[in-house]
Amino acid sequence: MNQNSNVKVSPSYGIDRPEEIAASFQLPAEVVEFRDLARKIVREELLPLEQEFLPHPGHAYGLKEVLSLKAVFPAAVVDRLIKISRDTGFWYLLVPESHGGSGLSMLARAAVLEEFMYTAVPFPFANVPNILYHCTGTQAEKYLKPVIEGEKTTSFAQTEPNAGSDPGGMMQTRAVRDGTGWILNGTKMWISMAAESDFLLVQAVTDSAKRQRGGITMFLVDRNNPGLKIEEPGIRTWLGPRPAQYIVHFDDCRVGDDSVLGEVGKGFTLGQTWLTIHDRLMRGPYALGKMQRALDMSVEYAKQRVTFGKPISERQAIQWKLVDMYVDIKALRALVYEIASRADRGEDVRAEAAMVKLCASDWGTRTLDHAIQVHGAMGESLELPLTLFYRYVRHTQIGGGTSEIQRHLIARKLLA
Numbered sequence: 103m104n105q106n107s108n109v110k111v112s113p114s115y116g117i118d119r120p121e122e123i124a125a126s127f128q129l130p131a132e133v134v135e136f137r138d139l140a141r142k143i144v145r146e147e148l149l150p151l152e153q154e155f156l157p158h159p160g161h162a163y164g165l166k167e168v169l170s171l172k173a174v175f176p177a178a179v180v181d182r183l184i185k186i187s188r189d190t191g192f193w194y195l196l197v198p199e200s201h202g203g204s205g206l207s208m209l210a211r212a213a214v215l216e217e218f219m220y221t222a223v224p225f226p227f228a229n230v231p232n233i234l235y236h237c238t239g240t241q242a243e244k245y246l247k248p249v250i251e252g253e254k255t256t257s258f259a260q261t262e263p264n265a266g267s268d269p270g271g272m273m274q275t276r277a278v279r280d281g282t283g284w285i286l287n288g289t290k291m292w293i294s295m296a297a298e299s300d301f302l303l304v305q306a307v308t309d310s311a312k313r314q315r316g317g318i319t320m321f322l323v324d325r326n327n328p329g330l331k332i333e334e335p336g337i338r339t340w341l342g343p344r345p346a347q348y349i350v351h352f353d354d355c356r357v358g359d360d361s362v363l364g365e366v367g368k369g370f371t372l373g374q375t376w377l378t379i380h381d382r383l384m385r386g387p388y389a390l391g392k393m394q395r396a397l398d399m400s401v402e403y404a405k406q407r408v409t410f411g412k413p414i415s416e417r418q419a420i421q422w423k424l425v426d427m428y429v430d431i432k433a434l435r436a437l438v439y440e441i442a443s444r445a446d447r448g449e450d451v452r453a454e455a456a457m458v459k460l461c462a463s464d465w466g467t468r469t470l471d472h473a474i475q476v477h478g479a480m481g482e483s484l485e486l487p488l489t490l491f492y493r494y495v496r497h498t499q500i501g502g503g504t505s506e507i508q509r510h511l512i513a514r515k516l517l518a
């Protein structure tokens with residue numbers, strides 16, 4: 103580790119940040135308690151595993167937490183983390199009380215998630231797309247419950263080769279009624295971990311005149327449906343050593359009527375519900391954890407690294423980078439807490455969640471960029487999580503709706 107430098111960089115350095123830097127907003131006592139427990143787990147259980155995780159060829163962006171852990175660590179390590187998650191209740195962090203979950207507010211979830219995002223090592227928990235709670239009857243037994251218990255995984259298939267930013271207008275995948283079921287034809291692209299999923303949440307046009315206004319339906323399609331074919335290997339990106347995104351073909355893919363999630367024609371709205379929370383609001387804590395880690399590491403490194411007879415922390419050029427990172431973190435955290443609290447009050451936060459995503463991805467990218475620069479050559483070392491964090495956060499300027507599209511959503515509200 104760090105052989106060319108006199109600076110000591112331990113695997114867990116940067117974590118003992120002054121509370122003042124971490125403190126913000128008056129969180130309710132029970133949220134602070136839960137957040138602090140998450141912080142303790144990160145320090146004691148996850149950070150010591152990071153040096154093993156980072157260089158491992160098995161990890162891939164988009165792999166769900168448990169799959170990602172299994173790809174890197176022996177079963178005993180994975181089982182231990184799952185046990186901690188279940189014993190503490192974190193397993194059900196994102197599951198509503200009505201389904202045996204924590205019942206935690208969006209604000210609490212944001213505060214806790216930020217902690218787990220402080221390290222590259224994923225913490226296992228029930229990663230349930232919120233739209234799956236629309237499952238009814240046998241759907242709940244077949245799809246929802248196994249996902250909650252970690253026995254099945256799913257992926258979200260909206261994007262197509264010619265339909266990214268404008269899925270409602272450009273989607274070509276169609277579902278046509280056939281007796282008591284439907285036949286799907288079309289191609290989806292960039293679908294994260296499709297090949298590792300047990301079933302896919304697939305959007306298809308069911309009424310081409312209405313499209314996103316009542317003409318797109320969401321289907322639950324089993325991975326082993328003979329009409330569903332996934333191109334292997336997947337698409338390689340800069341996000342990890344393994345491909346995790348896939349092209350998926352539907353070739354006269356037959357599904358029953360009981361495969362419709364929610365109502366026929368309401369699938370586009372369902373997709374937006376998923377994106378608003380998962381890909382927009384929760385992108386805030388997702389970036390914040392990484393940004394805070396980057397700042398903590400940078401402060402510590404800058405105080406130790408000496409050039410021209412002084413630590414670089416005494417140079418204004420470095421101080422300004424640290425300050426810019428600090429200000430971005432403070433501002434983003436305040437925004438996340440405000441919008442999460444408003445979501446908890448039942449407000450429509452679609453445009454505000456877009457604002458969170460925009461700030462998280464833009465500010466997150468520049469914060470990680472500063473951290474890499476402050477670290478000099480060490481910033482580019484794959485022994486540190488900085489370049490991985492940079493790629494993950496930079497990706498969110500594209501994945502789940504680009505920064506331009508977030509601005510478009512915000513402008514629509516601003517100018518309405």
Ligand SMILES: Cc1cc2nc3c(=O)[nH]c(=O)nc-3n(C[C@H](O)[C@H](O)[C@H](O)COP(=O)(O)OP(=O)(O)OC[C@H]3O[C@@H](n4cnc5c(N)ncnc54)[C@H](O)[C@@H]3O)c2cc1C
Nearest residue numbers: 258259260261266267292293294500501502503504506507
């Ligand atoms: C790693 C990765 C994982 C992904 N995972 C999934 C997944 O699991 N499921 C899924 O369905 N999709 C997934 N995607 C797809 C992703 O959501 C789309 O790539 C994204 O929405 C952008 O679409 P596009 O690539 O077609 O860009 P385009 O729509 O072709 O846009 C190209 C550029 O033009 C800009 N642009 C487009 N329209 C406008 C406009 N009106 N005004 C101004 N600028 C505009 C865009 O912002 C962008 O900069 C993933 C993508 C990646 C890279």
